[in-house]
């Protein structure tokens with residue numbers, strides 16, 4: 001296997017045949033992931049951000065951000081209101097410039113040319129209410145340089161995939177929030193993007209609608225290898241779909257990594273034992289947090305504690321141990337821990353303006 005193929009596989013999980021790489025005999029195949037082309041330099045990351053800052057008058061919206069999103073991944077950018085998520089997405093789209101630092105999207109500095117390779121679903125779709133869903137989609141596909149016939153058949157397909165065929169010829173002003181969101185996704189997927197940026201995609205969708213939406217995103221990710229960045233403060237949404245998350249708080253990335261790694265960052269241990277005072281004080285001394293009710297204990301051990309040796313050490317000190325269980329934090333616990341300390345409300349943040 002060539003090193004390109006090998007890299008491709010470990011980054012995306014796809015064989016190159018599925019990658020959309022322009023292969024001889026398949027001239028119409030889109031370039032979906034990295035290629036050796038000199039136009040789009042090969043990078044392992046869809047998004048690379050280094051020392052990025054964004055200041056508005058009186059507000060430091062982003063403070064020294066370092067962030068990388070692997071190609072072919074589904075990345076959740078989490079943060080409370082006012083954390084800087086929208087500011088970051090606007091910079092990725094090239095709508096706003098960083099005050100300092102660097103940002104690369106699909107290997108290049110954000111620009112209108114790069115934007116043609118992205119799909120963007122804003123939190124609130126701005127569609128002229130006088131257009132029908134079909135007219136809106138066809139117009140947006142024409143803007144993405146599709147010929148009229150192609151735009152017609154493509155929008156027909158997308159409307160069908162999004163369950164909007166019956167409403168295709170109704171004015172957008174009559175659409176429900178969920179329908180607008182599905183129309184927005186059709187629009188974002190229209191130009192077969194390499195990177196999808198989704199801003200609060202669950203807004204307005206009921207649980208069944210969100211499940212359909214999520215399945216559609218997963219399909220794009222698995223079948224076409226599209227990298228997805230979901231910008232959200234709804235943790236369950238992110239937990240169900242994302243492979244990696246970054247937690248943004250007050251313009252700073254507080255943590256970034258695979259969900260399992262983040263959850264294991266602060267392990268808790270549940271124990272049940274019959275002990276004595278020496279065991280109790282030993283356990284308290286090695287814990288950052290410790291609660292107990294009779295024989296049941298829950299502790300957060302100090303980082304240097306050797307958890308593999310701990311059960312034996314307790315038994316050596318005279319404990320009769322019935323239960324020793326590692327308990328990972330939920331994403332919600334991780335999020336609250338990282339964003340609660342010194343947090344401020346959006347109105348306070350806005351007060352800085």
Ligand SMILES: Nc1ncnc2c1ncn2[C@@H]1O[C@H](COP(=O)(O)OP(=O)(O)OP(=O)(O)O)[C@@H](O)[C@H]1O
Pocket residue numbers: 056057059060061079080081082083084085086087088233346349350353
């Ligand atoms: N154009 C602007 N001018 C001045 N300040 C701004 C501007 N846009 C955003 N801000 C400020 O920058 C900070 C980050 O805002 P941003 O909208 O990026 O946060 P967010 O995480 O997307 O919030 P939400 O989840 O509420 O949409 C806030 O304090 C906000 O008031």
